[in-house]
Amino acid sequence: MNAKFMVIPVVFSALVLASCGGSYSSDSSGGSNSYGSSNNNYGKTTDDMRKNDMSGSTKTPTLTQKDVLATVQSKLNSDVVVRLPKAIPLSSDKHYLSAKTSDSSDAYQVIFYETKAPISVNSSDLKDTSKATQIATVSGKMYATEEAAANATGHMNDVNTGINGVDLGSGITGYSDAGAGSTFLNWAEGRWSMSVRNTTSADPQDSIDLAKKVVAVLEKETLPAPHQVGGMQLEVAPNKAKGNIISWQDGKTDYMVSDFNDPLDGVHIATSFTE
Template identity: 30%
Template sequence: MKKYLVLIGALLLLAACGGGNSSSNESSSTQESSVSSSSSTSQSKDSASSSTKESTSQSTTASSSAPVDNSADSQLQQTYPNEQLPAVSAVGAAQNISMAVQEQDNGLIVSYYNTDSKLPLNDPQLQNQTPIAQFQKTTYATADEARDAVAPSFDGDGQATDLGYGITGYRQSGAGSSFLEWQEGNWNLGVQASNINGEDPVPTAQQVVEYLETAFLPVPQDVGQISLSAVSGGYESNVVAWQVGNTVYKIMHTDALSSLQMAVSMNQ
């Protein structure tokens, strides 16, 4: 009987030892799995971080290699971001227009030149050239002074001339020239032609009236004056001027229709 009890005790002892080893093995397996998972997570983070750095580096490289717009019109916009200026494309072939700007105590003057290729803003090569167009912004002490500077003029006593679209112009002659004048809204418009050279103001006036049927000029507060020439001349031969408060805007161009296009571009 005693032998039997000893045998049973030995069997129970062996079973207890076997159970302990199993638990130990399970614990070891769990630890190995945790280490493996941690290592995998770390590698994933390192890979993501490396990918992000590479992406940022590529983005920075692409940004630094992007072309910088150093054209005169871009420089002008950057220098005077709050100024409304005529569109360069309205002056002429944009790829051949160079510009110079001059600041004054009471305003700003931008001169436009027709060059073989675009030059930087205020390039020294422009100093001895004559502009094809010019934009001026001048601020006066009072609105009355600004209106006087526009110098509005209209004479409706001449020969009535149909300009189309229900608009009548009035033609007069004197001092070797013909003058054809009409009004549209707050704008006084006039075309001058040389009688000596056999020029006729009517075709230019009709072209202007037709153009302004679909293109819209800036709205003067009180007065606006457009004085055009029937033939191309110096840049001062075609003038578009209007008053807003105590400020006068003036555009000049060698070509009559181009002077209007510059003004229209400021109303868009």
């Protein structure tokens, strides 16, 4: 009898301890569309790791993109007026934002990364491709003259002329061109010239589809107003980040969003400058 009564408190204590525990599961899977992140979220982000002084915990807090961008801004020291986007699309709301900054007297550059776990701004861990994936580069550069800054945007004059006009929606017509193994579908919106590039062996409809999606986005979102011109060059083929450039002039300064894999993600980043 005594042995049985001794066991009961032990079992009861074990049950109480077990009831204090818990479990959770996470699902980081997510699909993607042909253009644009299917999860166009602008949520979880991280900047410099900080201790939680109130609780005494060393756990890194989950910060907003506004917090991360404020950290980036504070690390840039340049004579160029620093301008940054207000939102960066991530592929999953379970992922985080970080960045690597560099600057000089006449230029600054910010490379944005998506990470699976919090990584501080300018951390050496951003070099590890298993931990961080580059999203896009944002930069500003001051030139000696306004003409040089305008040329740096890649703006094209007289793109709303030619043959084989294509209706892109919203009253905008695109015009096709070709050369050096590439095809181009060009159009203009205000002081911006737009161009999507594909290969001559690809289906021309792919260029039209992307151009229509860009036009549709710009019906709802606004690109920065250039002073005087802006240029957008997008690749129809996927994962050609080096060919994707959105750039606009402000006096002697050229601002640029570049190196983004998905054309529509790049457009969303550029339009977020005006939010």
